[in-house]
Amino acid sequence: MSFEAKVHSLKRxxxxxxxxxxxxxxxxxxxxxxxxxxxxxQSLKENFSIISQATIYNALVxxxxxxxxxxxxxxxxxxxxxxxxxxxxxxxxxxxxxxxxVHVEGCPLEGKKTVDGYKIEELRPYIIGICPKCLSRSGKxxxxx
Amino acid sequence: MSFEAKVHSLKRxxxxxxxxxxxxxxxxxxxxxxxxxxxxxQSLKENFSIISQATIYNALVxxxxxxxxxxxxxxxxxxxxxxxxxxxxxxxxxxxxxxxxVHVEGCPLEGKKTVDGYKIEELRPYIIGICPKCLSRSGKxxxxx
DNA sequence: TTATAACATTATAATAATTCTAAGCAAAGA
DNA sequence: TCTTTGCTTAGAATTATTATAATGTTATAA
Numbered sequence: 389m390s391f392e393a394k395v396h397s398l399k400r401x402x403x404x405x406x407x408x409x410x411x412x413x414x415x416x417x418x419x420x421x422x423x424x425x426x427x428x429x430q431s432l433k434e435n436f437s438i439i440s441q442a443t444i445y446n447a448l449v450x451x452x453x454x455x456x457x458x459x460x461x462x463x464x465x466x467x468x469x470x471x472x473x474x475x476x477x478x479x480x481x482x483x484x485x486x487x488x489x490v491h492v493e494g495c496p497l498e499g500k501k502t503v504d505g506y507k508i509e510e511l512r513p514y515i516i517g518i519c520p521k522c523l524s525r526s527g528k529x530x531x532x533x
Numbered sequence: 534m535s536f537e538a539k540v541h542s543l544k545r546x547x548x549x550x551x552x553x554x555x556x557x558x559x560x561x562x563x564x565x566x567x568x569x570x571x572x573x574x575q576s577l578k579e580n581f582s583i584i585s586q587a588t589i590y591n592a593l594v595x596x597x598x599x600x601x602x603x604x605x606x607x608x609x610x611x612x613x614x615x616x617x618x619x620x621x622x623x624x625x626x627x628x629x630x631x632x633x634x635v636h637v638e639g640c641p642l643e644g645k646k647t648v649d650g651y652k653i654e655e656l657r658p659y660i661i662g663i664c665p666k667c668l669s670r671s672g673k674x675x676x677x678x
Numbered sequence: 679t680t681a682t683a684a685c686a687t688t689a690t691a692a693t694a695a696t697t698c699t700a701a702g703c704a705a706a707g708a
Numbered sequence: 709t710c711t712t713t714g715c716t717t718a719g720a721a722t723t724a725t726t727a728t729a730a731t732g733t734t735a736t737a738a
Contacts, residue, residue: 459609461606461607461608461609461659462606462657463606464604464606464612465610465611465612466610467609467610477642477648479648479651481651482654488651490648490649490651491649492641492642492648493641494639494641495640495641496637496638496639496640497637497660503622503624503635503637503660504635504636504665505665505668506624506626506633506635506660506662506663506664506665507662507663507664507668508660508661508662509627509661509662509663510660510661510662511659511660511661512607512657512658512659512660512661513657513658513659514606514656514657514658514659515642515648515651515653515655515656515657516653516654516655516656516657517651517652517653517654517655518651518652518654519651519652520649520650520651523650523652
């Protein structure tokens with residue numbers, strides 16, 4: 389979904405988008421690197437002379453509740469955020485730590501409303517491994533997780 | 534894999550299993566509730582008069598590195614652990630907070646070594662939603678995440 | 679059997695991520 | 709304008725996890 393469409397979808401609901409929340413959504417739109425709340429905070433601090441960490445967290449919850457962004461819990465202990473809400477898998481390279489988008493065809497859950505009586509609201513398909521870059525860089529100095 | 538088989542697999546490798554590590558593995562074997570490190574600690578404290586939190590964390594890393602247990606990062610901010618390492622999906626009910634096992638047939642990644650050049654080491658297929666119990670209990674007092 | 683090395687465990691401190699709290703601000707409605 | 713409601717802020721508090729340093733345990737070899 390385009391940035392404008394997301395902003396509009398809130399307007400249609402009559403939900404006002406504050407400057408700070410707009411800035412967080414825009415940051416995610418411009419940076420498809422699956423940043424953490426902390427990374428967003430550090431970057432916005434420079435543009436916004438005054439913005440607090442709590443506001444970032446609040447904005448992320450707000451945007452997530454309106455299904456404009458999604459949360460990625462692939463990494464232990466911290467959350468990453470993704471502008472892209474269309475279904476796709478995430479891959480965490482345990483060597484370089486980067487999170488990549490991976491498109492996997494034929495997922496039997498895609499589009500389903502329930503499974504075994506469980507109501508599906510969100511899919512979080514994660515894969516852990518080594519990315520192609522790290523695989524080619526060297527096959528030896530592997531850091532066990 | 535049976536409990537005895539897991540204990541044996543370490544012996545075969547020549548890796549000794551200390552009392553504390555044995556206790557953590559046994560706890561996970563007896564409690565298929567996907568506990569957190571803290572829950573394991575609280576329970577083992579009562580049986581073991583002396584055991585420290587750090588030992589629990591160390592034991593969990595140890596067992597995970599030997600592929601005897603797996604880590605679940607479905608919930609933001611904290612890790613859960615699972616005795617069962619055979620591939621299956623996990624479902625987090627956002628109303629009651631419980632994590633359930635769900636078997637999904639036909640996953641295109643199951644058994645695969647790579648995807649798009651990415652080396653697959655571990656699959657973490659998570660689903661968020663409402664469990665059947667919470668669905669039947671009431672359809673109204675839903676707590677937004 | 680002792681000495682030694684290697685590793686495990688402990689308590690505690692430190693760090694990191696997130697949430698809570700209380701006060702101030704700002705927009706919207708009466 | 710006054711009031712209400714919700715947002716933002718700074719900072720404190722909480723929670724989960726990891727690091728550190730001292731101590732304990734075990735296995736092996738002199």
